């Protein structure tokens with residue numbers, strides 16, 4: 001078992017491309033960390049540097065107490081699962097699982113024991129004699145996981161291993177990886193562009209953008225207190241609504257206003273807002289925090305015009321217009337009587353308002 005420490009880690013591709021920028025990150029022994037961000041933000045490069053498949057430009061990588069900066073991949077004791085399963089097509093599943101251990105000249109008896117254990121965990125026993133092409137995508141991915149398990153490494157690295165699977169299988173494999181980690185708590189780094197995957201799998205989530213780490217936290221912390229507008233918009237689906245708004249004082253209370261919208265800000269959110277009186281900011285409201293009706297004493301209400309209704313069966317999504325802004329409203333009861341063109345009253349609890357500096361995009 002081992003922790004992973006990245007200190008001031010950088011990767012330059014040539015003179016112009018700075019793909020990973022001063023990444024500092026400590027992953028605890030047995031922790032499962034999900035690295036998430038849009039395509040091209042440097043996730044794979046970071047993972048490949050941990051694996052030793054990519055040279056680092058500067059900084060330090062430690063696995064446990066050992067600095068591994070210049071160690072070749074085979075000496076780092078890490079196992080990596082890729083998007084394409086990279087199985088040997090001409091070998092049986094058993095031989096695929098055995099391959100790495102045979103290379104290390106492990107005794108066949110020990111290999112069989114390791115494969116039995118992996119097959120048990122992943123439900124592969126009935127597949128051991130088959131060739132990869134006789135397996136479904138999900139089964140092949142399970143074999144690729146099995147190949148990592150039998151090596152019993154210090155660290156598991158995953159690079160978008162579920163991206164080639166259809167939605168249903170992806171959800172199922174997500175569950176299997178979670179179960180696998182509960183049974184074999186190995187320090188793991190899981191790279192994905194899919195925020196749902198990151199949120200459901202990670203003990204902690206690391207959000208990256210343009211080579212830099214934006215925020216590190218538990219899924220709930222990153223969702224509830226995003227540090228900036230980018231994280232706020234990236235984490236959560238449907239995405240957070242953003243409106244240009246102004247802060248004004250009405251008597252002793254602070255209000256956030258925009259065309260068609262005037263929300264009194266409750267005590268719990270007013271503190272950081274005082275310096276913003278008379279200034280513009282960006283207001284963020286998550287679609288799932290908007291609801292139809294008045295919402296009682298904590299509700300802050302406004303009127304909106306329904307433009308689009310998306311019926312999902314279990315609930316509805318609405319696209320509504322408020323002044324010049326378009327907002328998404330989620331979690332409306334599927335049976336609600338709402339149609340395009342309707343005027344509706346919406347409420348949001350004051351504690352659910354997010355504020356962002358329009359220039360720096362930092363949350364406050």
Ligand SMILES: Nc1ncnc2c1ncn2[C@@H]1O[C@H](COP(=O)(O)OP(=O)(O)O)[C@@H](O)[C@H]1O
Nearest residue numbers: 013017019037038039040041042043044045046
């Ligand atoms: N071998 C390479 N040579 C030059 N640029 C690269 C190379 N590999 C990746 N990049 C660039 O580095 C950036 C980060 O890539 P990558 O780590 O693959 O992103 P992600 O996995 O988040 O999609 C991208 O802009 C990509 O084009």
Ligand SMILES: [Mg+2]
Nearest residue numbers: 040043044045
């Ligand atoms: Mg990638």
